Amino acid sequence: MRILMLSEFYGKTGGINTHMVELSRFLKKHEVILSSNPESINIKPDIVHVHHAFTPLTFRAIKKANRKRIPVIVTNHTIAPFHNIYFWRLLKLGMKYLDEVNAIIAVSNAAKKFISNFTSKDVIVIPNGVDVKRFEPLKKEKEEKTLLYVGRLSVRKGVQLLIPLLSKCLKEHDAELIITGKDEMFMLYLLKLQRTICKNVGVLGFVPDARLPELYNYADISLMPSLTMESFGITAIESLACETPVIATKTGALPEIIRSGGITTNLWEFPKAVENLLSDPDRIRKLGKQGRKLVEEEYSWEVVAKRIENLYFKVLDGGMHEEHNT
CATH class of the missing domain: 3.40.50.2000 (Glycogen Phosphorylase B;)
Structure with a gap:
């Protein structure tokens, strides 16, 4: 054909x-x-x-x-x-x-x-x-907790809210937040927030696709704080394929995509959802396993x-x- x-x-x-x-x-x-x-x-x-x-x-x-x-x-x-x-x-x-x-x-x-x-x-x-052979779980051996945002650096994705919303949580759990994405002006804004609000943040800028599986596996939780309707969310299934659960806002398709592989919540409850999951390593592992199974069955x-x-x-x-x- x-x-x-x-x-x-x-x-x-x-x-x-x-x-x-x-x-x-x-x-x-x-x-x-x-x-x-x-x-x-x-x-x-x-x-x-x-x-x-x-x-x-x-x-x-x-x-x-x-x-x-x-x-x-x-x-x-x-x-x-x-x-x-x-x-x-x-x-x-x-x-x-x-x-x-x-x-x-x-x-x-x-x-x-x-x-x-x-x-x-x-x-x-x-x-x-998602390619489940490329995005696959790798053994994680580290003590510090890592939150990850992968996606466009744009206002509608809500990434600008992560540092103000999660600064207290990051300090209390001695966790780090890694933000990736391509937009030089937006990066400067995020770096300014990092300097003034919370030091536990790394703004990496653009990350090549080849490095994404490594990044998802390094993280404990992926974040999707979208403010507008999402028609899907490819980064969600990439993360789930690596057994890294996702916390996302209840916008558009995100609840139907993530399901048992993470948590969907309202924006004002986002910090609480992150804090609760960071405090429960067993649940992180359980959601990760469920997410991988979901991806293998429906999204491979x-x-x-x-x-x-x-x-x-x-x-x-x-x-x-x-x-x-x-």
Whole structure:
């Protein structure tokens, strides 16, 4: 099978690019082409899989594939910010084009609920995946406790609140907080907080993907203090794969993704949740084991890629075929 995966986010740092690259790696029986150019449809693939439902590239790709009568699948990776006027315009266009595809995937029930507002088609939930052979638990032998944040340095991720919220907890437990992410101005702000509020903080900046398994394994708990709706949370399943439990805010898909592998709580109860878990090493280990089991059963790329491959075959066999206007 020749599969064309398209997204304007291909080749850019972020979850969609990671998803496309990893999925293509686990579909090794097939010819998979990754591109950010809708003209790539001219290579005559058997199926077009577009990642991100609400971009101009998505709409052009759907239109072009329909003209050539090539089946199209769209994966929704996001819950769009309603305060963004540009996204509102794209959402309006989405209502026109999304009913013309053969199948729609959402990476979570939260993402499904969102996109279902803009299409009459059934939406299939197939989550993001993680390489469980690369992200695996390694033996931890250290006395000090470590909290970890991995992700974008942005206000909506809530990372700027971690130092003020957890400074007392870090001092009382003699624990350290490690923050990673790429944004020089944001890093300067965090370093200023570190100097003025709490010394038990390390701001590492950008960490290459190759080092992430080591970092997750070094940590005792991963933190996700997101302030806005999360459509998934790839860092959550990477952490769980390493048997490192996650404490996250109850936003978007995080509760449905983390489940027995961690704790989801309101932002104002975040410090208490961290303190309680730091005080209970047995529970940290238990949540870690449960998280790894959850990932192996539902989020490993072997499982996720097989589900997507089966959907490709179902669409090509006509099980989800619809006639398109030419």
